[in-house]
Amino acid sequence: MPQFVFLWTDRLIFLLLGAIIAFTIYALRHEHLRAPWRQVRQRPLAMSALVVLLAYVAVGLLDSVHLRSRLASDNPQAVQYAPEIISVLDLIGEPLIRRTEVSFSAPFATHAFVKEVVEKPDGRMTMEYPRLRYGGRHLHNPNRRVADIVAKSFKGVIVGGLIWMLLVVVVAALLRRRDEMFGQTLAKLVRGDGAILWWPVTLTAGAVIVLISVVVNLSTYYHVLGTDQVGQDVLWRSVKSIRTGLLVGTLTTLVMLPFALLLGVAAGYFRGWVDDVIQYTYTTLSSIPSVLLIAAAILSLHVYITTHEEAFPTVVERADLRLLFLCLILGLTNWTGLCRLLRGETLKLRELDYIQAATALGVRNAQIMARHILPNVMHLVLITVVLDFSLLVLAEAVLSYVGVGVDPSTDSWGNMINSARLEMAREPIVWWSLTSAFAFMFGLVLAANLFADAVRDALDPRLRK
Amino acid sequence: MIAYIVRRILYAIPILIGVNLLTFTLFFFVNSPDDIARLQLGVKRVTPEAIEKWKVAHGYDKPLLYNNDEIGSARLTDTIFFKHSVRLFLFDFGRADDGRDISYDISKRVWPSLAIALPTLLMGVLVNITFAMLLAFFRGMYLDTWGVVLCVIMMSISTLFYIIGGQYVTGKLLRLVPISGYDTSWQAIKFVILPVIIGVVSGVGAGTRLYRTFFLEEINKDYVRTGRAKGLSELRVLFRHVLKNAMIPILTQVGALIPLLFIGSLIMESFFGIPGLGSYTIDAIRHQDFSIVRAMVFLGAVLYIAGYLLTDISYTLVDPRVRLN
Numbered sequence: 001m002p003q004f005v006f007l008w009t010d011r012l013i014f015l016l017l018g019a020i021i022a023f024t025i026y027a028l029r030h031e032h033l034r035a036p037w038r039q040v041r042q043r044p045l046a047m048s049a050l051v052v053l054l055a056y057v058a059v060g061l062l063d064s065v066h067l068r069s070r071l072a073s074d075n076p077q078a079v080q081y082a083p084e085i086i087s088v089l090d091l092i093g094e095p096l097i098r099r100t101e102v103s104f105s106a107p108f109a110t111h112a113f114v115k116e117v118v119e120k121p122d123g124r125m126t127m128e129y130p131r132l133r134y135g136g137r138h139l140h141n142p143n144r145r146v147a148d149i150v151a152k153s154f155k156g157v158i159v160g161g162l163i164w165m166l167l168v169v170v171v172a173a174l175l176r177r178r179d180e181m182f183g184q185t186l187a188k189l190v191r192g193d194g195a196i197l198w199w200p201v202t203l204t205a206g207a208v209i210v211l212i213s214v215v216v217n218l219s220t221y222y223h224v225l226g227t228d229q230v231g232q233d234v235l236w237r238s239v240k241s242i243r244t245g246l247l248v249g250t251l252t253t254l255v256m257l258p259f260a261l262l263l264g265v266a267a268g269y270f271r272g273w274v275d276d277v278i279q280y281t282y283t284t285l286s287s288i289p290s291v292l293l294i295a296a297a298i299l300s301l302h303v304y305i306t307t308h309e310e311a312f313p314t315v316v317e318r319a320d321l322r323l324l325f326l327c328l329i330l331g332l333t334n335w336t337g338l339c340r341l342l343r344g345e346t347l348k349l350r351e352l353d354y355i356q357a358a359t360a361l362g363v364r365n366a367q368i369m370a371r372h373i374l375p376n377v378m379h380l381v382l383i384t385v386v387l388d389f390s391l392l393v394l395a396e397a398v399l400s401y402v403g404v405g406v407d408p409s410t411d412s413w414g415n416m417i418n419s420a421r422l423e424m425a426r427e428p429i430v431w432w433s434l435t436s437a438f439a440f441m442f443g444l445v446l447a448a449n450l451f452a453d454a455v456r457d458a459l460d461p462r463l464r465k
Numbered sequence: 466m467i468a469y470i471v472r473r474i475l476y477a478i479p480i481l482i483g484v485n486l487l488t489f490t491l492f493f494f495v496n497s498p499d500d501i502a503r504l505q506l507g508v509k510r511v512t513p514e515a516i517e518k519w520k521v522a523h524g525y526d527k528p529l530l531y532n533n534d535e536i537g538s539a540r541l542t543d544t545i546f547f548k549h550s551v552r553l554f555l556f557d558f559g560r561a562d563d564g565r566d567i568s569y570d571i572s573k574r575v576w577p578s579l580a581i582a583l584p585t586l587l588m589g590v591l592v593n594i595t596f597a598m599l600l601a602f603f604r605g606m607y608l609d610t611w612g613v614v615l616c617v618i619m620m621s622i623s624t625l626f627y628i629i630g631g632q633y634v635t636g637k638l639l640r641l642v643p644i645s646g647y648d649t650s651w652q653a654i655k656f657v658i659l660p661v662i663i664g665v666v667s668g669v670g671a672g673t674r675l676y677r678t679f680f681l682e683e684i685n686k687d688y689v690r691t692g693r694a695k696g697l698s699e700l701r702v703l704f705r706h707v708l709k710n711a712m713i714p715i716l717t718q719v720g721a722l723i724p725l726l727f728i729g730s731l732i733m734e735s736f737f738g739i740p741g742l743g744s745y746t747i748d749a750i751r752h753q754d755f756s757i758v759r760a761m762v763f764l765g766a767v768l769y770i771a772g773y774l775l776t777d778i779s780y781t782l783v784d785p786r787v788r789l790n
Contacts, residue, residue, distance in 0.1 A: 397625055402731065
C-alpha cells in the first residue's frame with residue numbers, strides 16, 4: 001500500500017465536495033429547492049456544459065489524491081516510501097511523464113524542432129533535426145506518419161464509441177422503471193422527453209469520451225500537443241493544470257463565503273454601529289485595486305517563505321501553501337461584492353412580516369438569521385459563486401503572468417502562458433504551448449459560463465418567469 | 466452639491482487611513498524590516514552589518530510606531546510608520562529602493578497610461594452601447610440569441626490571448642503597427658492604436674451582454690409602451706427613451722471601471738512596453754520594491770474613491786431626479 005498524503009488544498013477540496021453532495025441530497029428532499037434546478041435541467045446548452053465541467057472536475061479530483069509510493073525493498077519490516085509526493089493522476093499518466101524529449105518538438109512531430117549536432121556512423125558531424133526519443137519512435141518510415149495518425153485515431157474513435165455505448169446502456173438499465181421495456185427507456189434517453197433532458201448529456205458525453213479515447217490512444221505514440229523547452233509533454237502539463245484552475249475557482253469562494261455571509265447578514269440585520277463598522281471594512285478593502293493587494297500579500301508571503309525555509313520540507317508542500325494563500329487573498333479581495341449584496345438583501349428581508357413575527361415571538365437573533373434570513377439569501381450566494389468561478393480561473397492566468405500567482409513549480413495555465421510567451425519571438429514560432437493552455441482554459445471557462453447563465457436564470461427571482 | 470462633495474472627501478480620509486494601516490501591517494508586521502533587507506541583499510550569507518547599513522540607507526532603522534529615544538512630538542514622527550506611511554497623505558512617496566524619486570516617476574508615467582486607458586474606456590463604452598442596442602433592437606430573434614452566445618464565447622477567452630494573438634496577427638504577420646514601444650509627442654499614436662483596439666475587443670463580450678440586460682430591463686417599462694402607443698418609431702423609442710434611462714446603470718458600471726482601467730492597463734502596458742504606471746507597478750512587483758508598491762496601493766485607493774465620487778456626481782447630470790445630499 002502506498003502512503004496517502006493529504007495536502008491542505010486536498011482536504012479543503014474534499015470538504016467542498018462533501019458539502020456539495022450534502023447540499024444536493026438536502027435539496028432533492030425539498031420541493032422548493034428542487035424546482036429551480038428543474039429549469040436548469042431542461043436547458044440543453046447548460047446540460048452539455050455540465051458534462052464538460054464534470055469531466056474537468058473528475059481530472060481535478062484524481063489529481064487531488066496524493067500519495068507516496070512504496071519503495072521496493074528486501075526487508076519487509078522496514079517499509080520505506082518514496083520522498084516525492086505524486087497524485088493518482090500521475091500514476092495514470094506515468095508514461096507521459098517518463099517520455100520527455102530533449103527540447104521543443106511540434107505536435108505529432110517525429111523530429112525535433114531545433115537542429116542539433118549529430119554524429120554519423122562514419123564519424124562525420126552534421127547539423128540536422130534528430131529523430132525524437134519517443135514521439136513517433138514506432139515508425140520506421142516517418143513519411144507514413146499521416147496514415148498512421150489516421151489509423152490510430154480511427155481505432156481511438158471505435159474504442160471510445162464502444163465505451164460510450166456501454167455507458168449509455170448501463171445508464172438506461174439503471175434508469176429503467178419496472179413497468180417499462182428496456183427499449184422504451186433507451187428511446188427516452190435518446191429522445192430526451194424524460195424529467196432530465198438526456199440527449200445533450202449523452203451527446204456531449206459521447207463527444208468527450210471519444211475525444212479522450214483518441215487522445216489517449218495517440219499520446220502513447222506521439223506528443224499530441226508537442227513538447228516544451230525542457231522536452232515535457234505539453235498535453236500532460238495542460239492536464240495537470242486543470243487542478244490548479246479548479247482550485248483557484250472554487251477554494252477562493254469557499255474561504256470567502258463564511259466572511260461574506262456572516263458579515264453581510266449581520267450588517268443588514270443589526271444595522272447601527274455594526275453596519276457602520278462592516279461597511280467601513282469592506283469599503284476600505286475594495287478601494288485597494290485587487291491586483292495590488294494581491295501583489296502586496298504574495299510578496300509578503302514570499303519574504304516569509306524565503307526567511308523560513310525550514311518550515312517547508314518539500315517543494316510540493318511549499319507550492320501547496322502558496323496556492324492556498326493565493327486563494328485566501330483572492331477571497332479577501334473578492335468577498336466585498338457578495339457582502340454588499342447580502343447586506344442589501346437582508347435590509348429588505350428584515351422588514352418583512354414573518355421576520356417581524358419571529359422577533360415578536362421572542363426568537364433569538366442568531367436563530368432568526370440562521371433559519372429565516374439565510375435560506376432566503378442563498379440564491380444570491382449560489383449565483384455569485386457560479387458567476388465568479390470563471391472570472392477567477394481567468395484571473396489566475398493574469399496573476400501568474402504578473403508574477404504574483406501560483407508557485408512557479410506548480411502546473412498552471414498561467415505559468416504555461418508566462419513561460420511560452422517568449423517562445424512567440426522564435427522563428428518559426430513555437431505556438432503549441434500557448435495554444436493548448438488557452439484551449440484548455442477556454443473549455444473550462446466557457447462551460448462554466450454557460451452553466452452559470454442557466455443557474456442564474458433559474459435562481460434569480462427577477463428573471464424567473 | 467458642494468456640501469455633499471466636501472462630505473464625501475471627508476469620508477475618504479478614514480478609508481485612506483485604513484488602507485494605509487493595512488499595507489503597513491502587511492509590510493512591517495508580517496515581515497520585519499530585517500526580512501525585507503535580507504531579501505533585497507540576497508538571502509544567503511548576509512552579515513548583520515550589511516542589513517543594518519541597508520536599513521539605515523532606506524530609513525528602515527527606526528522603531529515601528531513609537532520612538533522612546535526621542536523627545537516631544539519626535540517620539541511619534543521619528544518612526545517608520547510616520548516616515549513611510551503618514552507621508553503618503555501628502556502625496557510624498559519618498560524614494561524607491563534604487564534611489565529614484567517615486568513622485569517624479571509617477572508624474573512622468575501618468576501620461577502614457579492615460580493615453581491608453583482613456584481612449585480604451587471611451588471607445589469601449591461606445592462600441593458596447595452600439596452592439597447592445599443592436600441586440601436589443603432584434604431581441605427575441607436569431608440575431609439576438611446568437612449574439613448573446615457569441616458574447617459568452619468572447620468573454621470566456623483570456624485577455625492574455627487577445628493580447629498575444631493581436632500582437633502576433635497585426636504586429637508580426639501583417640506588420641501594420643509596431644509590436645511594442647512608445648514615443649513622445651504625436652508619434653506615440655502608432656504605438657497606442659493596437660493596445661486600444663485590443664482593450665476594446667477583449668471587453669466587448671462582457672460589456673455588450675451587460676448593457677443588453679440594462680436595455681431590456683428598460684424596454685419592458687410603461688413609458689416605453691406609451692411611446693410606442695403614441696406611434697413613435699422603434700428606433701426613436703430606443704435612442705430617445707431607452708438609451709437615456711439606461712444611462713444610470715451604465716454610468717455606475719463605467720464608474721467602477723475607472724480604477725479598474727488603472728489595473729487593466731497593468732497587463733496591457735507591460736505587454737506593449739508602454740512606460741506608464743502599470744508597467745511601473747509590475748516592474749516594482751518583480752523587483753520586490755516595497756516602497757513603490759506601497760505608493761501605488763495608496764494612489765490606487767485614491768483613484769477608486771475619486772472614481773466613485775465622479776460617478777455619483779454624473780448621476781445628477783443624466784437624471785434630474787437625483788439630488789445629492
